[in-house]
Amino acid sequence: MGVSNTNSDKTQEEEQQDLPKVVLLRPPPAFSLIGEESFASNKFQFLKTYDSQLPLDQFLSTHSHSIKAILSSAGAPVNADILQLLPEVGLVVTTSAGLNHVDIPECRRRGIKIANAGHVYSDDVADLAVGLLIDVLRKVSASDRYVRQGLWADKGNYLHGSKLGGKRTGIVGLGNIGYEVAKRLEAFGCVVSYNSRKKKPYVSYPFYHNVCELAANCDALIICCGLSDETRHMINKPVLSALGKEGFIVNIGRGDIIDEKEMVSCLMRGEIAGAGLDVFENEPNVRKEFFAMDNVVLSPHRAVFTPESLKDLSQLVVGNLEAFLTNEPLLSEYVDNE
């Protein structure tokens, strides 16, 4: 500690109290997964509404003068009601890439900046998409079950799988994640094409204007887009029919992008060949019909949950908050119309 400073006799604790506050409405999953210490900084202090007995609006009003930023995660919406109670807030940082839970127009109206998880998760999500595709095509999980049940010795060889090389793979949503998936699939000899909101000028993969046409020309669809009003139930009966009996679908976006009830019917009737799913319409209550299917691979929405990515996330979150508080450019500012 050293020599007492005549300018300030504050204790360390008091200095902490003076720091700008970052409010949290719920604990982000990452706090428990890799520890809150990873998000610590000497430039701000967290204020947790969930640790207080006070009703939310009262808590926020009490502290509104010192709350400069919000750290949000899915499940705790950042809406007009919240923002109205926090006039000093200039930044919303999310731990997710998706921003469904943030009222973006309201933030814009108030001049509030938004920073999301940027690309920290892209590798892991892309890896999982490829893993699920190989798994469903080559029946990896189904074969592993077969061996573990002792059936290889008893019954002989399991079913043949389907070759990945040469398959026409359609990426639905060629954002950062979709692009990472495409690059990996090319190394396996897949033929990549895509559908996206807009054609990407610097990409040589064939572009299809609508997802139905993409499905008709592919052996496998990989859903990599975000959930919006336009993409809700975008993968519907016509798309699944176009994909066809030998077609596969992998979803690492959001469950609601697919008409799940219709997909289950198609799978049960053999109208598509199989699916690899990390997301579902009603997590974690997965439809029971899936459990009886050997041509489906089920993953409990954990495409981003590796310690490596979460560590990268923590550095990004802290970096964004510190940059904002020191008037530096944000590291992963969200800009509309990506």
Next chain:
Amino acid sequence: MESIGVLMTCPPPDAYLVEQLEKRFTLYKFHSIPDKAHFLNSNKASIRAVVGSASAGADAQLIHQLPNLEIVSSFSVGLDKIDLAKCKERGIRVTYTPDVLTDDVADLAIGLMLAVLRRLCQSDRYVRSGQWKKGDFKLTTKFTGKSVGIIGLGRIGLAIAKRAEAFRCPISYYTRTEKSDGVLINIGRGPHVDEPELVSALVEGRLGGAGLDVFQDEPIVPEELFGLENVVLLPHVGSGTMETRKEMADLVIGNLEAHFLNRPLLTPVL
């Protein structure tokens, strides 16, 4: 060619292969013959070809018992079940199925790496058993950027390297050091690895995980592995796709036909 006797020494690996062989030759399925010695005594003169696979081929003893054997056509790229020295000595031709299965085996190697590191099979079980309703699955290990060591940089090894590079994995040769977080993938042959040692390393946590498509004594898989969550076990399906098995079968048939029609072999070893 119907009078030519072909002895399939392995358990029939593929229905299409058997069908095509039966159309052209007199096919004997050795695996299901109860009294093999008696059978050989009665039929050895008519057997001019052997079809083998990764499970069984032609060892010195069998070759010795087949005086009219001219060609061994293997439904595999691995040649460990064929006594090549004996074949060379006797002037017996040997063919195999290179290249057509390279992609499938390489794809599966990467698939196994992803399945082990990201616990795909285990998390699939987690969902199916209803455990997800009780809580989230745990963290798993990122694959992109991990260093990959390849034993055997042949066609298959190179194809694996090419795929791993797309995940930004630095590639190197495998070094024989014990790494508690290391993962072993075996898509080659069971005997490459000291299986009892591998099992104890996994059970004792001295090795981080394993993805195994091949075993010392297939289809027997050490049961100690069944309870391990960091292990993926596959029933030798490296080349097991409809597309590739057909291409392999066509090569086996093509080689036999070429031989008996006095044409150059398609994919000879000897």
